[in-house]
Amino acid sequence: xxxxxxxxxxxxxxxxxxxxxxxxxxxxxxxxxxxxxxxxxxxxxxxxxxxxxxxxxxxxxxxxxxxxxxxxxxxxxxxxxxx
Amino acid sequence: xxxxxxxxxxxxxxxxxxxxxxxxxxxxxxxxxxxxxxxxxxxxxxxxxxxxxxxxxxxxxxxxxxxxxxxxxxxxxxxxxxxxxxxxxxxxxxxxxxxxxxxxxxxxxxxxxxxxxxxxxxxxxxxxxxxxxxxxxxxxxxxxxxxxxxxxxxx
Numbered sequence: 001x002x003x004x005x006x007x008x009x010x011x012x013x014x015x016x017x018x019x020x021x022x023x024x025x026x027x028x029x030x031x032x033x034x035x036x037x038x039x040x041x042x043x044x045x046x047x048x049x050x051x052x053x054x055x056x057x058x059x060x061x062x063x064x065x066x067x068x069x070x071x072x073x074x075x076x077x078x079x080x081x082x083x
Numbered sequence: 084x085x086x087x088x089x090x091x092x093x094x095x096x097x098x099x100x101x102x103x104x105x106x107x108x109x110x111x112x113x114x115x116x117x118x119x120x121x122x123x124x125x126x127x128x129x130x131x132x133x134x135x136x137x138x139x140x141x142x143x144x145x146x147x148x149x150x151x152x153x154x155x156x157x158x159x160x161x162x163x164x165x166x167x168x169x170x171x172x173x174x175x176x177x178x179x180x181x182x183x184x185x186x187x188x189x190x191x192x193x194x195x196x197x198x199x200x201x202x203x204x205x206x207x208x209x210x211x212x213x214x215x216x217x218x219x220x221x222x223x224x225x226x227x228x229x230x231x232x233x234x235x236x237x238x
Contacts, residue, residue, distance in 0.1 A: 007138055007210035008223050059143035061206070075140060075208075079226030082137070082144075082168060082209025083123055083180055083200060 003036075005046075006077035009053065012046035022068075029055045030064040032074070047076075054079060085156040091165040092152060094144045099167045099181050108163035108185040115162050117189035119196040123180040125173045132175055133214050136221060139170045140208035151202040155184070158198070159191040166199060168209060201233040 004017040026035045033050050036043045047053055055062055057071040068074070091107065093099075101120055109115055125135050148166050155164060163185040173179055182199045186192040211224040 083204035
């Protein structure tokens with residue numbers, strides 16, 4: 001699974017993207033975020049306030065309750081500040 | 084509600100020319116009674132800000148803007164619509180974002196431009212980092228609750 005990170009999520013994790021093998025028990029967005037937080041201090045810091053993290057599956061916004069399915073790309077980022 | 088309108092959506096590093104973008108919607112047409120433009124600029128925050136660094140999610144940024152623009156086209160009778168958002172380093176006083184709407188009558192053009200801006204701010208994946216003095220690390224702009232509230236008034 002390809003994960004991509006933006007803004008301060010990217011900075012805190014320390015990489016723009018990575019390939020990960022998800023354990024089979026991780027099936028929802030919320031479970032993905034909880035699992036990522038166990039991968040190291042940098043992930044725990046980036047995802048500390050899990051509720052504010054926005055997630056897109058193949059470039060579509062999804063709620064944290066959403067099933068992951070088999071997307072090509074999962075993006076994690078803070079609330080958007082464009083315009 | 085709009086018929087046969089092909090929107091112009093661009094996400095680019097370069098600046099844009101407002102007059103040229105208006106002309107793109109109006110040239111050769113006699114049926115347009117109103118053009119509204121909104122330009123968002125990089126303000127200096129009382130002299131504390133030198134520049135913004137705008138990060139975006141390539142692909143999703145264009146898709147999200149296009150989705151908001153499509154909703155505007157369904158909702159108002161527009162003859163044309165353009166949305167341009169810049170990324171990269173933008174100095175104070177420079178342009179960041181442009182929305183141009185054209186219609187037979189002004190209300191549709193006003194409302195559609197405001198709608199697109201309100202939703203673009205909360206739906207399109209762009210993030211601003213503020214750069215002040217050269218020796219200080221930049222700081223990410225926090226999302227404004229007011230922007231979320233603005234997008235709710237259209238539902």
